[in-house]
Amino acid sequence: MKNFRSAAACLVALSLLSSLAIGQHAFIESPSRLRAVIEQYEQDRGAYNRFYSAPLSAARREKFRSIYDQRLADLGRMDFVRLEHQEKIDYLLFRNHLEKELRDLDQTAAQFEEMRRILPWAQTVSDLEDQRRRLESIDAEKTAALLHSLAGTIAETQRLIETDKIAKPKRTVANRAVRTIATLRMTLRNWYNFHAAYDPQFTWWNKKPYEAVEDALQKYSTYVVQRLVGIAPDDRTTIIGDPIGREALIAELQAEMIPYTPEELVEVANKEFEWCVAELKKASREMGFGDDYMKAIEAVKQKYVPPGKQPELIRDFALEAIEYVKKHDLLTVPREAEETWRMEMMSPERQLVAPFFLGGETILVAYPTDGMTHEQKMMSLRGNNPHFARAVTHHELIPGHHMQQFMNRRYRTYRSSFRTPFWGEGWALYWEFILWDRGFVQTPEDKIGALFWRSHRAARIIFSLNFHLEKMTPMEAVDLLVDKVGHERENALAEVRRSFSGDYGPLYQMAYMMGGLQFYALHRDLVGSRKMTDRQFHDAILKEGSIPVELVRAILTKQPLTRDFRTNWRFYNLQR
Numbered sequence: 001m002k003n004f005r006s007a008a009a010c011l012v013a014l015s016l017l018s019s020l021a022i023g024q025h026a027f028i029e030s031p032s033r034l035r036a037v038i039e040q041y042e043q044d045r046g047a048y049n050r051f052y053s054a055p056l057s058a059a060r061r062e063k064f065r066s067i068y069d070q071r072l073a074d075l076g077r078m079d080f081v082r083l084e085h086q087e088k089i090d091y092l093l094f095r096n097h098l099e100k101e102l103r104d105l106d107q108t109a110a111q112f113e114e115m116r117r118i119l120p121w122a123q124t125v126s127d128l129e130d131q132r133r134r135l136e137s138i139d140a141e142k143t144a145a146l147l148h149s150l151a152g153t154i155a156e157t158q159r160l161i162e163t164d165k166i167a168k169p170k171r172t173v174a175n176r177a178v179r180t181i182a183t184l185r186m187t188l189r190n191w192y193n194f195h196a197a198y199d200p201q202f203t204w205w206n207k208k209p210y211e212a213v214e215d216a217l218q219k220y221s222t223y224v225v226q227r228l229v230g231i232a233p234d235d236r237t238t239i240i241g242d243p244i245g246r247e248a249l250i251a252e253l254q255a256e257m258i259p260y261t262p263e264e265l266v267e268v269a270n271k272e273f274e275w276c277v278a279e280l281k282k283a284s285r286e287m288g289f290g291d292d293y294m295k296a297i298e299a300v301k302q303k304y305v306p307p308g309k310q311p312e313l314i315r316d317f318a319l320e321a322i323e324y325v326k327k328h329d330l331l332t333v334p335r336e337a338e339e340t341w342r343m344e345m346m347s348p349e350r351q352l353v354a355p356f357f358l359g360g361e362t363i364l365v366a367y368p369t370d371g372m373t374h375e376q377k378m379m380s381l382r383g384n385n386p387h388f389a390r391a392v393t394h395h396e397l398i399p400g401h402h403m404q405q406f407m408n409r410r411y412r413t414y415r416s417s418f419r420t421p422f423w424g425e426g427w428a429l430y431w432e433f434i435l436w437d438r439g440f441v442q443t444p445e446d447k448i449g450a451l452f453w454r455s456h457r458a459a460r461i462i463f464s465l466n467f468h469l470e471k472m473t474p475m476e477a478v479d480l481l482v483d484k485v486g487h488e489r490e491n492a493l494a495e496v497r498r499s500f501s502g503d504y505g506p507l508y509q510m511a512y513m514m515g516g517l518q519f520y521a522l523h524r525d526l527v528g529s530r531k532m533t534d535r536q537f538h539d540a541i542l543k544e545g546s547i548p549v550e551l552v553r554a555i556l557t558k559q560p561l562t563r564d565f566r567t568n569w570r571f572y573n574l575q576r
Contacts, residue, residue: 029543033083034090035414041071041094042417054129054187056112056122056180065105068098080563088561089551093418096548100255107248115177117166118224121153125184129191138195140205147209154216158223174228175240179502181221188213237493239474241467241500249468252507256422257548257567258514262465265510268572269461272513273484276455283451286444293448297486300448301382310367311343313386314393318363321394324440331399331538337406341397348372356384356491359396360405379488387449391432391441395453399538400428407542415545421508423546426515429457433520456485457513464499464509474500518549521571526556 045067052060075095083091116122124146131138160166169177192210195202225231231238244252249262260268277293284296305313322338325331346357346364348371358364366384368377394400404427408416432450435441441450463477472480474496481492499509519541526532532540537556544555550569554561 029411030084030086032087032090032414034087034094037074038090038094038414038417041067042414051133052130053133053190054126055183056187057126057130058123059130060126061105061109065102068102068105072098085558085561086555089547089555090415091563092551092561092565093415093547096255096257097418103251103255107244111176111242112180114169114173115180118157118161118169118174118177118228119180119184120157121150122180122184124150125188125191129187132191132194138199138202140199140202143202144205144209147206147213151209151212151216154213154220158220161228168228171229172240172242174224176242176502178221178224178229181217181224185214185217185221188217239478239493239497239500241474242502243468243470244506246469249465249506252505254567256420256507256511257550257569258422259567259570260572262469264574265514266462266465267574268517269458269465269510269513271574272517273455273458273462276451276458280448280451280455283444283447287448294486296444296448297452300387300445300452301385301486303387303445304381304385307368310365310384310389311345314343314357314363314365314389317390317393318397321435322398324435325399328438328534330434330534331403332535333398333403334406337398337403340406341402351380351494357389357392357396360401363393363396363402376490379490383488383491385449387445388452389449390446391450391453394431394435395428399431404428404542404546408546411543412545415547418548419546420515420548421505421511422515422518422549423552424515425508425512426517426519426549427541429512429516430519430523433516434523452486454513456481456487457516459485460499460509461513463496464506467500468506515549518553518569518571522549522553522556532556 045064048060048063048067052063054060072095075091075098078091080088080091112122128143128146157166161168168174188210192206196207196210197203226233229240231240246262253260253262253265258265280293280296281291284291284293287296287299289295289299318341322333326333340361342362344362344364346366348369350358350364351366356366366380368380372380396402401424404424432454436450436454441447459480463472463480466472467474467477477496477499478489478492481487481495482489485492487495498504523537527534527537540556541552544552548567550567553559553569
């Protein structure tokens with residue numbers, strides 16, 4: 001009996017292992033010999049990033065330059081021809097990443113040079129933090145003298161600017177300097193707190209000199225904001241931004257594998273905007289407003305739900321989208337992804353820069369709170385009405401951001417260093433295109449809501465590229481969103497402020513529609529030709545990581561690759 005039980009247990013165990021192996025088979029990805037190289041690089045870069053905690057340190061910049069140069073040299077010694085196809089993809093991704101990082105170092109250095117004359121003491125602060133990281137012994141008396149001198153230099157810099165002995169910078173450069181001063185203050189605070197109290201002699205010598213420097217930095221920052229940038233203390237509307245210029249834009253586009261000039265991309269956006277307007281007029285006529293689609297938009301905005309009802313509305317929209325993609329066999333939705341998304345309400349402070357939903361595994365729902373003014377409440381209610389919110393929900397959850405983030409954690413995780421908004425935001429917007437084509441959007445009100453966002457994405461390309469080309473001001477961008485797209489003015493201000501605050505890259509806002517158009521063209525080529533089914537196409541994309549869409553295309557089409565591969569996919573016909 002004992003042997004029988006042992007044998008039965010073994011059979012159960014073997015059966016279980018067999019079923020697990022079969023169940024896990026779909027999770028096995030082809031190995032890449034570059035994976036270890038990339039993961040080691042990411043570990044090394046992370047370690048040095050944490051070590052060099054002074055962001056403006058010249059030593060930090062040179063260390064990272066040496067890291068990138070060395071890894072490029074290592075790649076150059078690889079026998080590219082002998083690599084497997086996925087390894088060639090990893091090679092090209094890694095090389096492209098390293099080259100972009102080197103360009104970013106150069107751009108950061110150039111931007112600091114523009115600020116140097118009004119921040120001549122910045123390196124002194126960075127040097128103190130570098131010395132701390134190297135654990136060098138400190139002479140408290142000498143450091144006190146250095147801080148005393150630093151406070152005087154900061155005050156003297158302001159005097160020299162006021163007397164025109166230092167030329168005033170451009171407004172955009174001064175605004176960048178304000179952010180830089182904040183970074184320097186934090187760096188100096190970290191340096192001081194490391195020594196203060198733990199070293200009585202240090203504190204005895206340096207407490208007052210440090211406080212004098214902190215006071216000087218605070219006053220100087222206020223001076224730069226008010227006199228050089230020109231923003232009054234009670235100003236809550238002015239947006240400055242930091243345009244990078246045409247040459248830098250082209251370099252950024254090449255890194256994202258977009259083979260178009262900025263001017264061509266603005267032309268694409270204008271064509272897409274014109275399409276949206278034509279469709280908006282059709283929906284407007286269905287609603288009884290003729291060709292005046294702005295009146296139709298206003299009517300849709302009035303259909304908001306009462307306070308307290310927004311969460312259940314978003315829940316229903318989320319479940320509707322999940323059921324649709326499953327029913328029509330568009331995408332494999334893992335049970336775990338379907339069961340683990342969550343919802344939270346967005347804080348009033350966050351809504352100042354993000355007046356609509358944000359998402360991923362957790363969808364952040366924007367809606368009025370009791371502390372808002374009446375005007376703010378009404379703008380939030382109108383801007384987050386059900387017909388606007390419907391498309392936003394599946395954009396943020398499934399099949400959008402939650403779905404892609406869930407899959408990114410399962411497949412090709414080592415490619416996270418190469419993430420791009422053209423894949424991330426482009427995928428979520430692409431689904432708006434596909435669901436529109438499939439008739440998911442049926443009522444004229446829902447069409448108005450979907451087209452509002454689609455025209456908004458086109459407008460983002462127009463205003464963000466023209467801003468960086470110095471052809472459009474932030475306030476002209478706000479007017480575009482209000483007058484042509486139909487935004488509430490406060491919401492438009494928040495959108496433009498978020499675009500130019502410096503928290504996003506210069507191409508981020510254009511990546512939504514341009515990435516969506518890339519996926520849309522690829523879908524037409526592969527699914528439209530019946531080379532792949534919808535499910536095969538979408539599942540395959542989600543297993544390759546957040547990478548430039550042109551390299552997704554190279555994977556799906558098994559495109560032959562060379563070491564000197566550069567972007568050449570013209571995915572949009574400008575002549576149509």
